Amino acid sequence: MANRPQQLNLPPPRTYSRTEFAALRARVQGIPVAKIARLYFDSDATPYPDEPEQLERFLRTMRDDLVHLAILHGSPVLADHLRASIAKHGSARLARASLQMVEQASKLAVAAPLADHAVGLWFRPLVARHLTAAGIGTLGEMVAVANRRGGSWWRAVPRIGFGRARVIVAWLRRHAGTLGVTVSADVDAAAPLVVSGDAVVIGPASGQLAPLERMALPRALTGERGTNRAPVFPYIRARHDLDAVRAYLAGYAGQAATQRAYVRELERLVLWAIRERGVPLSSLTVDDCEAYKAFLAAPTAAFTGPPVSRTSGRWRPFAPGGLSADSQRYAVRAIRAAFDWLVDVRYLAGNPWRAVKDPRTVRRAQKMKIDRALPIDLWTRVRVFLADHSESFAPEGARWRAARALLLLMGDSGLRIAEAAAIRRPALDWLPADGDVPPTWLLAVIGKGDRERFVPVSGECITALQAHWCDRGLDFHAPDAGAPLVAPLVIPGTTKARRKFGLEAGKEDAKAAVTGEGTGMVTGAPMQEGYSVRGARGLNSWAIRQLLGHLTDLNESERRQLARTSPHALRHTFGTQSVAADVPLDVVQRIMGHASLQTTTTYVTAERRRMRAEVSKYHARLAGSGQT
Known part of the structure; x- marks a missing residue:
């Protein structure tokens, strides 16, 4: 029994992340350890920025692990070179070129990204800090946020612009096999079509949908030469349909709820007219209006989606399930009233919705619950x-x-x-x-x-x-x-909330708002809202x-x-x-x-x-x- 060969179970070789490989390369190039700790490691995730001597020991151990794997799995010439360096100096002395060969020969030490890995293991500390501050702590959470918010997910993360977001999404998709989750196909990796500022072009062949405040139209569909444009002097300075719609909505500036309702109905109509019919608002006929009335009863899948921010690429004008009969009736009446106004101010020559009957609804004897x-x-x-x-x-x-x-x-x-x-x-x-x-x-x-x-x-x-x-x-x-x-009593720490409550300049007040320190309210802030x-x-x-x-x-x-x-x-x-x-x-x-x-x-x-x-x-x- 004593002479029988025994099976020896060796522990798996230790693996290292991309950040740790980058840190070792910097050390080989002679960059001081303290600077490496600040550049590559987050103080919240590791003690290295405060205790660089720990990083020094870690990098030496990592170098020895890689050298050992290179001797076992690398070429005979590289193995002989590494053994000679160890015999002469006690440990392998690596230059920039020899480190590259060691990395290639020791691929067993390259860690695979996993869903529960902290973002700090794979992204630069500056990027990792911004992600963590937005509530994204792991790679799995990163994928979940992108899938939930769509192509504009990065707008919720400070200082993560479109360029960085595209790189992050591409990297997550490359490692979907080990992560176990992947970024959905409808999370855009390509830049949206932008005309000016944040405006998104809407067209018949475009897959884009955007709310009224971010909407731009192709020149042929702006309505500048709409077939229903009034031939006489107009009372409003509207060059095209979007200008006219905004002029109409401006009349409800003091009635927030009414204005929101009319924005919703008119942006839906504009999007449908451009995407589905390929005509501007000022060229709609009675046939088009009847078709839209039928569309309200059963919006297509491209126009429906769950509630998200209006800045999200996944925003859709209709909720899943379409509209109730009462909501369809309201939409037709609201649009008819808007077109009446456009006729009254001599932007349109006539109102095609006058020939469209309201959707039939059940007359309820008692509406109040x-x-x-x-x-x-x-x-x-x-x-x-x-x-x-x-x-x-x-x-x-x-x-x-x-x-x-x-x-x-x-x-x-x-x-x-x-x-x-x-x-x-x-x-x-x-x-x-x-x-x-x-x-x-x-x-x-x-x-x-x-x-x-x-x-x-x-x-x-x-x-x-x-x-x-x-x-x-x-x-x-x-x-x-x-x-x-x-x-x-507590104001969120977002830019929008600080602006609403007049706190742009008050950093201490903003901190109190975020942390809820003290009395739980923003001290000294005029609560005007x-x-x-x-x-x-x-x-x-x-x-x-x-x-x-x-x-x-x-x-x-x-x-x-x-x-x-x-x-x-x-x-x-x-x-x-x-x-x-x-x-x-x-x-x-x-x-x-x-x-x-x-x-x-x-x-x-x-x-x-x-x-x-x-x-x-x-x-x-x-x-x-x-x-x-």
């Missing part, structure tokens, strides 16, 4: 819970106070989410008692159709607003207070999730009701509970800003249904007790 309004007992429990958690001194206490202020503005005053997000302190006024009328806080709200209405605000809501303002470091009762009633509608919806969703997690004594019906509570459901809660409290319908109508009293009577119907349902339980109980 008032069944989502919270019952009075559940709404009361929600308010108590919000009040209790708003007294917390924990880090999340400030967020609870902001959420309470926002939810009470909608649930106690019937504000829409956009109104609650946009309202500012000067719109809120305190009125003293007048005879039998108690003192009241009154809010002047500009709602739909630019109609002004006055909304009473509850004392509990005022208390919540005061606490929220205290968190923001502002005086709610200051005579010159002009800030938004509800505003975010409140929540966006999207941000306010996010705060509402967070609060509802927290309520569902903490209110453990809810029954299944209450849990379902609370889970589907949207911001508009809180507005419906105010309407339903006001009617239940016998507030006159005309008063509820004025507070909620309904154009028609018929809309307000919907809440009466809802209250009667609830009354019938509740009383039927009582009658059923009486009938059951009589039988026994």
